[in-house]
Amino acid sequence: MSDLSNRMHASTNKIASEHTRTDTSKSTSEKLGLDNPAFWYSGGFIALFVAIAVFDADLLSTLVNTGFAWSVKIFGPYWQMLLLLTFLIGLGLAAGRTGKVILGGLAEPEIDGFRWMAIIFCTLLAGGGVFWAAAEPIAHFVSPPPLYGPQENPQQGAVNALSQSFMHWGFLAWAIVGSLTSIVVMHLHYDKGLPLKPRTLLYPVLGERALKGHTGAIIDACCIIAVAAGTIGPIGFLGLQVSYALNALFDIPDGFTTQLIIILFAIALYTLSALSGLNRGMQMLSRYNVILAMALMVYVLIFGPTNFIFNAYIQGVGSMLDNFIPMATYRGDEGWLSWWTVFFWGWFLGYGPMMAIFIARISRGRTIRQIITTISIVAPFVTCFWFTIVGGSGLAFEIADPGSVSKAFEGFNLPGALLAVTQQLPLPMLTSILFLILTTIFIVTTGDSMTYTISVVVSGETEPNPVIRTFWGVMMGVTALILISLGSGGISALQSFIVITAVPVSLILLPSLWNAPQIAMKMAKAQGL
Template sequence: MAENVAERGSEERIGMNAGLGDPWVLGISGGFVIAFLALSAYDVNLLSELVSGGFTWTAKYLGSFFQAILLLTFFIAIGVAISPAASAKMGNLDQPEMSTFKWVSIILCTLLAGGGVFFAAGEPVYHFVAQSPPAFGAETGTAAAVQAALAQSFTHWGFLAWAILGSLTSLVLVHAHYTHGKPLQPRTLLFPVFGERVMRGAFGGIVDAVCVIAVVAGTVGPIGFLATQVAYGMEVLFGIEDSYGSQLAVLVVLGGIYVTSALTGIHRGIQFLSRMNVFLALFIAAVIFVFGPTLFLLNSYLQGFGTYVSSFLETSTMTAQTAPDWWMKWWTVFFFAWFLGYGPLMALFVARISRGRTIREMIVAVAIAAPVATTVWFTLLGGSGIYYQMQGVIDLKEALTNFQFDVATLTVAQALPLGLVMAVLILILTTIFVATTGDSMSYTISMVASGHDQPARSVRAFWGITMAVMAAILLYMGAGQVSALQQFIVITAIPVSLVLLPSLYLGPKAAYDMAREQRIVS
């Protein structure tokens, strides 16, 4: 307990003048931000063509590679979780730094933000009404399409997606950092392979910078899209004009929330924001389940989850040979590459907050419990949307065919019991969801840049503000630029996947090294 209090105190005493860290990380990642904005301003069409070309090539030729990494990570992590080594404590602490509820809340809110905001309502309804998943062959709009739509959504946001965000990689980082004193940076994942060569100089800086760029690309997208979603919601609900001015106002409020949260640290702002979000999500979930189409939701979840489990390998390994190219590009490969891009920095964050937890607790929380919670959330929002679509209460076919997922979320919310109240609460919830990703990623990018697991407040503020400003500039140029940036994360998944690859072996090795050090195994 004394150690925890000391750490919380030191988190506030870290100097304001610690600098922005490794010049390679700042130079490359900052250069990317400037170059992307400059090219957007110079020739939007050229930027879109370059990103789209790289996106298409990556999805076509490396999609199966990405799928294999996610599958292997999940199965190997489960193997570690049931092994004798799983009883080892992480981070050289006998007791966890925070309660289980607070810990799980931070994990859920940090990693679920993109799905919770943009796809939980829209994706299942899209698969039901616009395009039935190729793996199931169900006709759109039919009873069979319900379970197919949910099962496909679970495939994208389920076990594989979560496992890559903090299971084997977190084990490597925890052992290297807390046992061998290596910094919490992506380069540390490669230390067992390349030794000290990767820990200093250009090599390590490039590794860290690529991982930072992937997270910036993946986080600025949700920040920008949230501004459009909330601005649209304010116009529909309250008659406030949806304009760039209203979008900018949303960004200012959102940035203020997550930057303040990042400045106050993990044990205060980040933890508080995550807990508040979980309580609100539980309240909304209870209202939907009790007062909404309860029996339909319950039956749909059981059938959808059963279909997901029974077709797990088939849907997870589907390629362009068995599904249309556009499907793989815009759905399965896009999501899997997105999660890969987030992998190293999310693993850093999970490692940072999981001291004192057993290996088994961490893997079960990240790779099993959190995905199950995600499937429930997708069923409550998406399943309700499917029900109201079938009853003729709403009609989202045209909007979702044009990929207008912001429209889907608000439309489903308004159709729920206490429609106006639920719509407002869901808008608040989505805002906090994105804020929890913004604060945790601002904190984690700062850890990478500074090489310190309690980075200076000035560094946290710099990266948090940078992402908000980047979203504002791209929205000013047009929402298409935000989409292009989000697609760019698929391209960054190429080098990031190589950073993650050694963890397939090093993760179990780190687990057994910790177990031997603690005399749990011989």
Template sequence: MDKDDSKTPNHTTDRTVLFISGGLLVLFVVLAMIDLSMVEGWINQSFQFSATFFGSYWELLLLANFVIGMVLAISKYGKVRLGKLRKPEHGSYRWIAMILCTLLASGGVFWAASGPLMHFISNPPLFDDNSSALAGVDPALAQSFLHWGFLAWSILGTLATIVLMYVHYHKDYPMKPRGMLYPLFGEKIFHKKSIIGILADVISIVAVAAGTMGPIGFLGLQVGYGMHVLFDIPNTLVTNIIVVSVLVVIAAISVATGIDRGIQFLSKVNVGLTVVLAGCVLILGPTMFIINHFISAEGFHLQNMLTMALYQGNQAWLGAWTVFFWGWFLGYGPMMAIFIARISRGRTIRQLVVAVSIIAPLVTNFWFSVIGGTGIKAELDSPGSISEPLNSGGKPAAVMAIMDQLPLGFYLAIGFLFISLIFVATTVDSISYTVAVSLTGSDEPNRLIRVFWVLMFGLLSIVLLAIGENSVSAIQNAIVVTAVPVSILMLPTLWGTVQVSRKLAVEQQIDSKVKIDK
């Protein structure tokens, strides 16, 4: 295949990638229906292998990704404008709102309540054991800040996004995950018969599908639990399926109307409601405790960030926490990079890095301080008030228990259930959009393909719910296994972004001293 053919706009669906990725997802569900315990065994063994042999690599990869992005942002290359547009397509609020709904939507409600509290009840092994004591508050919040903060956000949409924007908008190649391998293989990676290219696309789709179907299933379980507590509605499979069906309808309408309308609108509503809800909790809850410990915990986080990021002590704890989260976010990496690339045309490298690696993490950390900090204060004042429901009912119980400690808690709990639904809907619509992009190579994929993937995710999630709650947990853990090849796929972006930045700097007359390689 010649170069011109590899650049020819081809917006038809890549059937090879579709059939392989779709077939693997269906096969997983069928095997779970036949013998769930066997599937769980396979995943658990693979999970342990991944955590043992790739955990350290993931720690280094995420740290390097963040550092390189920050260096580029503060250097002269931060002025490089991406996407061949002189002005951004989207206003700053709309742009950041859509970015925030990528990672925060994946678990921002229930992990914000349960994560800090679990670290407070049992302090991470890196720190002195001040479990359930005032001295353990900052370490508990700081550990959650690490898992959902700078490094986590950076891997989703900085270096990989820059490479993909260069490949698609500046070099006119298809918008596909394989584009991250362009610095290594050049135009050959886009040949239709490129085995490595096909594998890169398939792996990325399967990984993000596992990471999306898991939250959909958990949403059904979590909202079902909340509705049972608040309204005494039976927490049954039928209730869970109805919740997932409502989610699918919202996401399908959103993705059908496209990024510039549905996805953008849903993201704005989502962030707006979250700000209102956070403000209510902040005012009605322990206001100064939240503010003071957000500041002190952020300082503790920054002081110990390198140590926490490279911690190699308790391997069992690492596998359950840091390595699990790094694998989860790596699995999302290629698709989120595509999504953020699509909405960031006209932005500079500096704007992109600051928004994704600084602003979004700080907003997330404050959200965790508001929700998690309120739970920690309640647990300090009345031991067992939050920890006992958490231990007996899981993450949804923690949210309900925290709201129960506040004035107007009943209405706040309803608000949490509602934004949980909208949060996951924003994840599903953006992921379905990016999967469609990956299959067509176009940043404006066919509407039917977009809606098809929403329905696909919803249907498979309902099947998993019908099999049993353990099946949902199994596919959630599966994303960590798929993160192994994805993490290798993302490695070339570390040096590829530097090459891209230098070339674009010359083209845009920001750096006249570097010669462009023809």
């Protein structure tokens, strides 16, 4: 092991010294990423999207809806197979001798286990995991998924609703955002010295062409646009949803001024956190947010419908495992799929390459088994339990008093569903406020990690210039503000656009299905396993 450790440290020192040499020779424009065509492609595209939204919202809506319909129809079946294969191949690598392979050129992990898991949970679960946790189970309870159909027994209907929600936020969703792709990126970056950029994922297929010129820049730009769209959306939703909740709780006007203040506060928080780097702001925010989430889970478990939560979790997970392949491959109702399964797959796919880079950055010294079991197994089970705590409580309240949650959810009102749940718990005002704080910090941790990762890709630095971090942080927040100022149409157009961006990104992720196993086997041999 000491020999392996020495080889790893030598390799890391070599990369670090090469990085330092290039660092000192870089001009200011290079450090800011202004010489990188990916900056202009991605920034220009986002600016064009906003300009069309401002000047001709109807045109944007037509373009986006056409693109959305085409994307889900043509690519929906491919995405379903891509996610399923990514998860299954990852499990195979973790279970075999390749699971012992240490990634990142360090013999020991850089970040301790709790903080590492806290960052992963907060970044990937994001704010969606709070509002959707309350809203999705009640949505499936009111309108049963086609695979299950209507149920005479409301308890069984509740289990089926949770099972479908587990499918969307469970194994496949987590696996695509950082299992196989992380293996490819970590090997090519830390062992081969290739850049920490999405283009590196296509190096085994395209060779040097992927790293240089406009081909590499377009690959990076597609991934930046996808992850920016996927982050701008939740920032916008945060403004709309917290504004709604403040109005319901304190009669604060639910208008653009309130939304503006909330989003400006979020921008300030996540930009400062991104500026402070991985070892300070991001770790601190993630740690406190996980502690708050755990405290709320315990509180709801004790004072909420405890028996229902445990029974629904066990039965819901059992039902999800029993129907895992049928749900993963379901193609019976394409209209339903396009607004549920395929919509979520598009959203998570968009995060894939950039999350691989982020996980590669925080996971040095971890084994393939640790990364895959944490991301593809542990995190999904915890997420499912979280959905049962929040959404399961809502279902229990709805069964006991029909309409107590479903009425608040009418019109697809996500924050309405969450408040309908928290208002039926003891200390409803305090519980509601804590859930809003939790949501805000979840979205802030997603904002800061994506701001940091985009800055890494654009600048080519593992510690990007503060100016470029601030630019991307502020730009994403301001874009969200412009879109919500146009009314619900702006954010809903962005929501559908997220799925369109998944088309090129899903093609970038495809080669990892065979490249990750090849790399893992080669590294197992090199490490004498």
